[in-house]
Amino acid sequence: MDLGPHASFIVASYAAAVVVLGAFILWVLLDYRFQRRALRELEAQAPRRR
């Protein structure tokens, strides 16, 4: 597909979207894993309710 004389601007726009959204999704997934792990560890240490 011919993107014309301003192809670099079009490619840069889509690349920015992929990088920012990709980084955000990765951060959300890693944060979820981190919080789940921290919760499991703390639940093992936390005092039990009677």
Next chain:
Amino acid sequence: MTFIELANPYRFQMLARVLIPALAAVSAFVIGLGLWLGFHAPADYQQGAMVLVMYIHVPFAWLSLGAYTLMAIAALGTLVWRHPLADVAGKAAAEVGAGFCFLCLVTGALWGRPTWGTYWNWDPRLTSVLVLFLLYLGVLVLWRAVEDPGRAGRAAAILALVGFVNVPIVKFSVNWWNSIHQQASVMRLDGPSIHSSMLTPLLISAVGFAALFVTLHLAVMRNELLRRRVRTLRILVAANNEAR
């Protein structure tokens, strides 16, 4: 299930577990379809292939305003109704909204350079969107600056509500003042002025990005609920260790 019933974090987590993967799949498919149709639509008679940037820039712009509106509604929920999930929803909307607003500014600058001859201009539309981005950052900074989530939520809610005045300014800036930015071409009283060959992919792409926004919003809310549970347990464990 009523809105109030969702206030139960456990019920929310159960719903999120089902909705997040389903919405992620829907958003990937719909964004792919919208962009595929966009790339196969005829090039614009004035802008040529540069119009391809529209299929991502416009959804980012709409969702930046949508996310801020959601944040303002959540702020009302925090301050007026004291809904237990309202500040969690507000914080998540700020994080996702800031990302979309940043992308709106970046793709807008990259579209502006070949179209207007400049990446940036202190034009009413561009400046008001920059203010919107700074408001998002302000809300996020407040969340980080105050350690207690309850107090942070109330402070962020006040800023979010005060800053909401900027949302209609962004929307109508191109009508109220002279602007290099084009006027609204989709949400107009006399109907869209874009040809259907480009309007259809744009709307499909916007629906896909909206689904992605909801997916990310739910995922960030779920993480925030876990983070608060972790914080509570840390305090509990520390108090228990001290008592021994």
